[in-house]
Amino acid sequence: MGYRIEIVNLQRVIDCAAGETILGCLQRQGYRLRVGCRNGVCEICEVKLIQGEVVQRYPELILAIDENQPAATVLACTTIPDSDIRVSIEGLRCPGELLVKKLLCDVTAIEKLNHDVYRVRLKMPATASMSAEFYAGQYLDMYLPDGAKASFSIGSPPDSGRDIELHIRHISESELSTAILEHLKKQEAVEIELPKGECYLQAHTIDSDTRLIMAAASTGFAQIKSVIEHLLANQFGNQIHIYWGARVEADMYLEKLPEQWANEHPNIHFEPVVSEPEKSPGWQGRTGLLPDAILEDFSDFDDVEIFTSGSPAMVYALLDACETRGFKEEKMHSDVFSYAPRPKK
Numbered sequence: 001m002g003y004r005i006e007i008v009n010l011q012r013v014i015d016c017a018a019g020e021t022i023l024g025c026l027q028r029q030g031y032r033l034r035v036g037c038r039n040g041v042c043e044i045c046e047v048k049l050i051q052g053e054v055v056q057r058y059p060e061l062i063l064a065i066d067e068n069q070p071a072a073t074v075l076a077c078t079t080i081p082d083s084d085i086r087v088s089i090e091g092l093r094c095p096g097e098l099l100v101k102k103l104l105c106d107v108t109a110i111e112k113l114n115h116d117v118y119r120v121r122l123k124m125p126a127t128a129s130m131s132a133e134f135y136a137g138q139y140l141d142m143y144l145p146d147g148a149k150a151s152f153s154i155g156s157p158p159d160s161g162r163d164i165e166l167h168i169r170h171i172s173e174s175e176l177s178t179a180i181l182e183h184l185k186k187q188e189a190v191e192i193e194l195p196k197g198e199c200y201l202q203a204h205t206i207d208s209d210t211r212l213i214m215a216a217a218s219t220g221f222a223q224i225k226s227v228i229e230h231l232l233a234n235q236f237g238n239q240i241h242i243y244w245g246a247r248v249e250a251d252m253y254l255e256k257l258p259e260q261w262a263n264e265h266p267n268i269h270f271e272p273v274v275s276e277p278e279k280s281p282g283w284q285g286r287t288g289l290l291p292d293a294i295l296e297d298f299s300d301f302d303d304v305e306i307f308t309s310g311s312p313a314m315v316y317a318l319l320d321a322c323e324t325r326g327f328k329e330e331k332m333h334s335d336v337f338s339y340a341p342r343p344k345k
Helices: 022-028 175-186 218-233 256-264 290-297 312-323
Strands: 003-007 012-016 046-056 061-065 072-075 079-081 085-088 101-112 117-123 139-143 149-153 163-169 189-196 211-217 240-246 268-274 304-309
Touching: 012 022, 022 079, 061 072, 101 175, 117 175, 139 163, 149 163, 149 175, 149 218, 163 175, 163 218, 211 218, 211 290, 218 240, 218 256, 218 304, 240 256, 240 290, 256 268, 268 290, 290 312, 304 312
Parallel strands: 003 085, 211 240, 211 304, 240 268
Antiparallel strands: 003 012, 046 061, 046 072, 046 079, 046 085, 101 117, 101 189, 117 163, 139 149, 139 189
């Protein structure tokens, strides 16, 4: 017989086996917290006991706290629940949650991909303590020496080790955009902070019968590229439909890469879409708006999840369009929902 541990600051409840320490229970289920000696001496793994009964092996202590008493501090490594308990644990990281770090990365290459988009390659530090992890689809913040910052999707998959790829559009009327590119061209290193963003994908979490739609506008392709290359690295066999929208053909870049994916992998399909074909002489591909192209190809969305990267206007237009075919909002994943939420209908 075991007990339940309610972690009130995270609004989570986990099951603890009989005789198991709080630390052992947390680690068994993928939670991470600061620990040291693991025998109660260093007192690093402090936990606030809000309610319930526990036995602490060292320093030896028996506690019974009810809801009318102030919280008491116990040590996760030597404390065993003797009833259901409620606790608060500062600094506890949930399963799958990555540590956000600021790093000084080497600028290894800058390449112009079209008239205003640059591919920037960075390399994270070699030492484990000064490196960082991220999930496919996440982004980073880049800092200039004056403290100014900008966010960019990570265009490389987490399977690439220390290498990071960014696709940066130069917006000529933006002082920050110009300053960032000038810094990257002139300096050997740049400060970044990562990982950021809740729109990410892990290959093993997707059901085997799920179809994926990856919809990108402009440099939103960087996020989609990270996800696709992660899926390919993990031999993902589900059907993947990539839609990449641009105003004119000249705004496309690296379009040969998704064409190569589609040619080499029968489960991948690529559809570039130009919305202003009258300004793209010689364009022979699909024209119109991205949501319209997707609705032309999908009559239902019962087994579909959508990952999309673009402006709020594009993302919400796509959501509205797909909902007319029965698509559920919870099956769409985009950073837009975090930084530009709109009122619920």
